[in-house]
Amino acid sequence: MSLNRLEGRKLLGGITTSCCLGFMLFGYDQGVFGGLLANPSFQEQFNHPSTTIESQIVSTYTLGCIAGSVVAIFTGNPLGRRNSILLGCAFLTVGGILQATSYSLAHMIVGRVVSGIGIGFNTTTIPMWQSETCKASLRGKLVALQLACLVFGFVLTNWMNFGFTYIPNNPVSWRFPLGFQALLALGTACLVPFLVESPRWLCLKDRHAEAKQNIARLFAKEIDDWEVQETLDIMIETIASERAEGEVGWREVFHNGKQQTFRRICLGAGANIFQQLGGVNVVAYYLPVVLERSFGFTPRMSLILSACDSMQWMFWGTMMIFVIERFGRKKLMLFGASGCSLCFAVSAIGLGIGTQASNGVAVAFIFLFYFFFGMSFMGIGFLYPSEINGNRSRSLGAAIAMVTNWVGVYIVVSITPVGIQNIGWRFYIIFAVLNAAWLPFIWFFYVETAGLSLDEIDRVFVIKHAPNSGLTYPQAIQQAKAEMEGERLNLRNTTGRDEGKETVEHVENTV
Incomplete structure (x- = not known):
């Protein structure tokens, strides 16, 4: 059977494969830069940038993601699901090429922004396309599978960065990882035209x-x-x-009507606030930096530990496939917020005490964070906006949720290096408090959508x-x-x- 005549389970498998590749690229982009900041060839090429400049190089990608999500508010319904994904892949291909060939900070920043625009389109559209082409009983599981693939992309980039530490002075050690994202984008784009548009x-x-x-x-x-x-x-x-x-x-976005549009948009955006301001990108973007600067590990050992940690994140993200429909969205969010708060609190206490044993406990709870996050907010942040919003406002609500998501990412990745440098272990208390603060909001305002x-x-x-x-x-x-x-x-x-x-x-x- 040719690709353009797939049907039934094979067609759903093709859609899921395309969506998973798109999210694998998302995860790859999330992790690729954190492991390159200490690369000697990269540092030499860009004149040993300061901590502030490093933060801005990383966060300009997030500004591109915000821009892509904002544009998707206005183009999502006119273009449709497939065309929006293809447009996102085009931006990602160009952005990957620009980054891999950059010789100045301006060149690199432009490439980061262009790639970010593509990710903004894809993270807004892919969960929507998947949800609109599958049964209610599969919706949570398939979106959770996409998020497991996101973490696989993150794992891939961690081990790739580690492998290239053996040729640290060769420009290939940072140019190849940045260019590889273009190949992943092309792989996603090649599948989409053979699959169906959302009915x-x-x-x-x-x-x-x-x-x-x-x-x-x-x-x-x-x-x-x-x-x-x-x-x-x-x-x-x-x-x-x-x-x-x-x-x-x-006007209706900011007012409730019969369909409760404003309430539902807020619920979808809120799930993304919980996801991003809960501190995941303190770990995801900067774990090698955190392990090196807060815990005193060597650069290579920091990369090894980061890669191992990302693998257990992928495992817990995969396990979510088996629990998301059984326990539902609301219970898992309560579980995740409680656990993530505990992990940051214990890590802060351990680092504050400062002994070898307490530092070991702090590292263990930083690693445990991915268990709670992977089984909760990782998937629900992307799934919930795609199902809680109504037919008329689904594209708009999903785009607003992704704008919220990327604004949260930008805030966290911008303040993390400076926060660790200036206030040390106290920085982690912020995220312990924020995760605890999510609990009453989830308990009183969130609606269970599993099985509907x-x-x-x-x-x-x-x-x-x-x-x-x-x-x-x-x-x-x-x-x-x-x-x-x-x-x-x-x-x-x-x-x-x-x-x-x-x-x-x-x-x-x-x-």
Whole structure:
């Protein structure tokens, strides 16, 4: 079977592979620069930059990510999911080439910004595309798999940087790792044209015939099959009911309507605040620097420990695939915030005491951080905005969440070297306090979405916030499921379909 005629599980596998490659590139970019800052050839090429300049070289990439996410707010719906990813890959290819060939700080910074724009597009769009082309029961698992691939990219760059320490004075030791990202971007881009566009996006554009064809391919069914038609009918009906309220404008972004747009955008963005201001990039971007400057390890040993730590991060990220649907998003976020707070608190205490034994405990808890983060915020930060936002505001809400994400990254990567240099172990107390502060917000405001279709999530907010409702979210969830099942049965009755058929888990929708 040719690539452009894949269907069913093979088609979903192709989409997932493409999404995983895109996120592997994201993880690779996250880690590649932290291991190059101590490279002798790199230092010589750029005249031994100060700590402040190092921070700005790293963080300009994040500014590009912010810019890409902002642009995606306005281009996401007009371009569609596939074209947005292809555009992101084009920026990443050009950015990788610019960085690998740079001979001045200005040249390097331009390359970092261009690559960042590409990552901004891809991190906004990829989870959405995956969610809109898979069943509700697979949505969390597949997005968690993408995040495991993100960490694999991070592992790859850690070991690559370590390997090149054996030729430290050769420019290849830093030019090749920076150029390699262009190859990963091309690999992602080569797959996307052979895969299907999101049926839900096609319905938003009133391209119902194409949407029906894509649903049939995703289900591996004939185009006139009753399941295909039923799924299309539900999508069209849900989108039509939302359109009755008009287009989502900036005024509605900051006000709640029947669909609770503002509330839902805030929940998606909040998950990314928890993810980034919880301190993951103190570890992800700068672990070699942290181990060298805070704990006193040699540069090579710092790289070895960083690479080993990233491997156990990948393991815990992979384990999340098996728990995200079983325990749900809310419980895992509570678990993650509690554990991450504990890890930073113990690390700060250990470094503050300053003995060899206490420093060993501090290192152990820095390593333990990835267990709690990998099993919680790593995946949920990207998944939650793609499912909590409604059909009309999904692209907008996902883009705002990613802007929030990258602003958080920029803040943390900008202050970490300076913070470690000026206040030492006290810097880690900030993140212990922040993670503890997330707990009441998660407990009181977050809604469980595990096991719900995207249409059911929409219905939950309508029911919960209807005038004089008085229902709790769990009660609204049960009512939404009952109403959606009744509507499916009515559709079958009115079109003469067999009522005895099992209810189909229809194609889902993301950012």
